[in-house]
Amino acid sequence: MKTLRIPEATVMRMSVYSKYLNKLDQDGIITVSSGEIADGVGVSSAQVRKDLAYFGEFGTRGVGYNVKDLLRYTLKILGLDREWNLILAGADNLGYALCTNTEFVSRGFKIVGVFDDDLSRIGRRISNMIVQPLEEMAQVVKEHNVKIGILTVPDNSSQQVADLMINSGIIAILNFSAIPLNPTESVDVRNVDMSALLEILTFNLGFKAAQNL
């Protein structure tokens, strides 16, 4: 099997291509070129072809790519040719927002359990779920064969709840707390640091201002 190491940036772009292809397909477009995809998502056409080339040959020279076929391939590659059950810990406003996020649903993600340790939140309804105490997590993970957890608890308890997830059987975590988790060999963690993203903007604004002197 041709298993090179795939850049993470490539995987991220595959997700973007996939959504763009979905839009093209809904618009009834049959064929698309790497240049059109590139324009649609804001990268170079060489980048699109190189990214796709990691996974195989999907196009026809002189013609381009069949939208439906390439969409199917991208979904398959990303592991989205199935449904994924998720759990979420931290039923605050952000947790609530993620639970009601319709894009997750359209990509095949299904949140099957929401957990919190705050008594005022436990029992509250979020869409079609009831917030449960953390103690119930292990059982839900087992019952629904959950592999992925979303962590939106406050910074000071994030490591502790992450450990609980891992002990419950979770092997991939999307972490929204500002504290990077201690990495574990067998668990895949992605941090989403929203203030860091804002701070890239303020850094650039500061730089721009300095250069205008």
Next chain:
Amino acid sequence: MKTLRIPEATVMRMSVYSKYLNKLDQDGIITVSSGEIADGVGVSSAQVRKDLAYFGEFGTRGVGYNVKDLLRYTLKILGLDREWNLILAGADNLGYALCTNTEFVSRGFKIVGVFDDDLSRIGRRISNMIVQPLEEMAQVVKEHNVKIGILTVPDNSSQQVADLMINSGIIAILNFSAIPLNPTESVDVRNVDMSALLEILTFNLGFKAAQNL
């Protein structure tokens, strides 16, 4: 002025270092080494030193860095030695969560206006603000000298509302919609694609599974 091009990854890590230094400072730690910072945030010590070296010499050989001083420098570099006014468009659940995000406040970000075009949301209260119609945006931007906008509107109107922001005077946008915005020369856009992050996890899970065959 020694203005090399600074890698975006470096700026992002500066934000992470900054928050870690803040924690150390609150814990009363006076001095810290690059190795300790590295362990604290999950990078290599050489990376920490290299990142800091883009901006100057802040440490003492044989000793390390003074926590308070380095914290102050990192904040200054990131442009956080002042308050930044923000506006947010899209008062749905995610918008609500971002408006009530306490970390933004602690980093000096202040949301001074929330906008939506949905009549059922206009007039609603979010923390100490009232959701306003999009038409009011330009005036609020001018009045509070806002440079940064957060975009949490549905995908199909994101470009349109982004254009409104830009016409109102916004020059940096944090975009949470799944559609990448058409890039404009003079506007700095960062996309936060949350499903793409989940899809990196499912991709890796798929790969792991394939390798266990």
Next chain:
DNA sequence: GACTGTGAAGCCATTCACAGCT
């Protein structure tokens, strides 16, 4: 002895440019 700051080396990702196919 401990730790920073930094040139050099190594590695990874993107862009270029063109052969190959329709």
Next chain:
DNA sequence: AGCTGTGAATGGCTTCACAGTC
């Protein structure tokens, strides 16, 4: 003629390793 697939070239980020300083 148009577009893909890809080796080669380029560019950029990270790691190494050590001289310099306290």
